[in-house]
Amino acid sequence: MRLVIARCSVDYAGRLTAHLPMAPRLVLVKADNSVSIHADDRAYKPLNWMSPPCSLKEDETEDGGRVWTVVNKTGEKLIITMEEVLHDSSHELGVDPGLIKDGVEAHLQELLADRMETLGEGWTLIRREFPTAIGPVDILGRDADGATVAVEIKRRGEIDGVEQLTRYLELLNRDPHLAPVQGLFAAQEIKPQARTLATDRGIRCVTLDYDALRGIEDDKLRLF
Structure with missing residues (x-):
C-alpha cells in the first residue's frame, strides 16, 4: 500500500464530472491498483476513488509538482494534481486473512x-x-x-x-x-x-x- 499526503486538486471525468479544489488530502494506492482520496473527516468514506482494474501514470509538472492520471477499463479518468507532497511511503501488508464475521x-x-x-x-x-x-x-x-x-x-x-x-x-x-x-x-x-x-x-x-x-x-x- 502506498500512502501519499499532499496538497492536491482532483478532477474526475467519466459518466459525469466532479472537481475537488486544492487542499491537503490523503491518497491511498492499494496492491490491486485501486486509488482513493480521503479528507480528515467522513469516517472511512473517500472523497473520490477509482476501482480496479485501472492504471496509474505519474508525470511531473514544470514547477516540480506531480500529476497522477488514473484510468479504468471504461476510459474514465481521475486526475490528481499535487502542488506539494508532504509524505510518500509504501508498505507491504501481505495477504489479509479476511474478515471474521459475527x-x-x-x-x-x-x-x-x-x-x-x-x-x-x-x-x-x-x-x-x-x-x-x-x-x-x-x-x-x-x-x-x-x-x-x-x-x-x-x-x-x-x-x-x-x-x-x-x-x-x-x-x-x-x-x-x-x-x-x-x-x-x-x-x-x-x-x-x-x-x-x-x-x-x-x-x-x-x-x-x-x-x-x-x-x-x-x-x-x-x-x-
Whole structure:
C-alpha cells in the first residue's frame, strides 16, 4: 500500500464530472491498483476513488509538482494534481486473512448454504467461502438456469458491501469456467443508497429476517 499526503486538486471525468479544489488530502494506492482520496473527516468514506482494474501514470509538472492520471477499463479518468507532497511511503501488508464475521452473519451463511432452494427453486450450492485473490465469497451457487451466482451476506447492507461484491464479481467473471457470474446482496437491512447502487450494477437484493430463519416450524426458510 502506498500512502501519499499532499496538497492536491482532483478532477474526475467519466459518466459525469466532479472537481475537488486544492487542499491537503490523503491518497491511498492499494496492491490491486485501486486509488482513493480521503479528507480528515467522513469516517472511512473517500472523497473520490477509482476501482480496479485501472492504471496509474505519474508525470511531473514544470514547477516540480506531480500529476497522477488514473484510468479504468471504461476510459474514465481521475486526475490528481499535487502542488506539494508532504509524505510518500509504501508498505507491504501481505495477504489479509479476511474478515471474521459475527455470529449472525456466519449463521445466516450456514443456513442459506444448507438450503439454497430458499433463494429460488432449483438453486444449488457450489461452495461456501469460495476463495478469490481478494478474499472469500460468502456463497457461490447456481440458479435454476445453471447460471453462477455470488452471494454476499451482511447483517446491515451498506454501500461498502455492494462495492465488495462488485470487486468479487469482477474477478469471478474473468474465470471462463464460472462466467457469467451474477450477484446477490443479502442482508437483514439494506440501506436505500446500497440498494440503488446494487440495482444500477445489476445486483439483486434480498432482505433477510434472521429471527424467522432461526425459528422455522415448517422446516422451510423464508426470505422477506
